[in-house]
Amino acid sequence: MYLKNIHLYAFRNYQEQVLNLESQKTILLGNNAQGKSNLLEAVELLATLKSHRTNRDRDLILEGKKTAQILGTVKRTYGESELGITFRSPGRRSLTLNHENLRRHLEFLGHINAVEFSCLDLDLVRGSPETRRSWLDTLLIQLEPVYASIIHQYYKILRQRNALLKVIRKTVEEDNNYQDLSTEMSQLKLWDQQLAEAGTRVTRRRHRVIERITPLAQTWHREISSGTENLEINYLPNIQTESEEPQQVQQAFLDKIEKRRMAEQQLATTVVGPHRDDVEFNINQTPAKSYGSQGQQRTLVLAIKLAELQLIEDVIGEPPLLLLDDVLAELDPNRQNQLLEVIQGRFQTIITTTYLHSFDAQWLKSSQIMKVEGGKLSPF
């Protein structure tokens, strides 16, 4: 796939900006806080409808404006499409495909695929489980767009169930009379069932994606670490079962809810389900999170990113875009070369950097270089 152009209107610090991508490789060069990452964020939004930096649309709109827009034209083997997102504050987003309004997110997703790699991605190893769940979810949305509605549905049920648990706790606290709660308790049973159904769909897909990405990441990892290290990726689902059969997962889910019923009512929040999943990365049988050196953690994340590129390409049938945010300078020359070699001509790549000296002459010659200054782009 090839992203031909991107138009920004009142997006972040861009007033109005068009970028025509004229080469497979684009370098965005600029000092700190000029708008380099903002541009990558716009591409990420076109690909996933999510930003890894914020989940408030208000942050995306140029200060003082009420709406912002991102338009992008992508060329695929099946043809060209123009995608548009309009953000409003206050208000909801609207989405367009070839100038027609879309009612469902599902029709928007999947036209542009992108893998982003930034220095923040080290959090994948070091950060909280939430970071790893979000990584899994973003990857899944790209592999099977329907997952976006599956995960959305799960969180919606979770919120409603949590609200009910709060009502129950409040009633119990106010007058210690459990008999008053029979309606709420039977409502809760219904939510249990819904949570288990939606949660099972989430768990099974997360399981599957880990199974698919692991061998790819292991191969890359061996190559980058020159065969000295062995990577293991383990999915740690909150609902653990022997088999992946939906019936069994759902039953295990309901059993666990039953077991944790008291704790849940005391805390007035749902303590069981895939919102508590995690992923574990081990290098030579040791958790990378606590024992890995900085360099080992970088190698690990690079291997995962390369595996993501490969997995998306395998599933989609076309190479996704690669967005590299300030990451080259972070890698040692050996890992830089590994990365640049893989990209070479295969993936359309947009790279941000503050200096050009990490790139070899060949790269510079074959790249379109744009200068970014105060939310304005100009040829370098």
Ligand SMILES: Nc1ncnc2c1ncn2[C@@H]1O[C@H](COP(=O)(O)OP(=O)(O)OP(=O)(O)O)[C@@H](O)[C@H]1O
């Ligand atoms: N909604 C907004 N309205 C106006 N300006 C914004 C908005 N959101 C972010 N900015 C500005 O955008 C700038 C940050 O842009 P960005 O993160 O793209 O920087 P960068 O060029 O990637 O810098 P670095 O090299 O430090 O990563 C900041 O100056 C910030 O104040």
Ligand SMILES: [Mg+2]
């Ligand atoms: Mg940046």
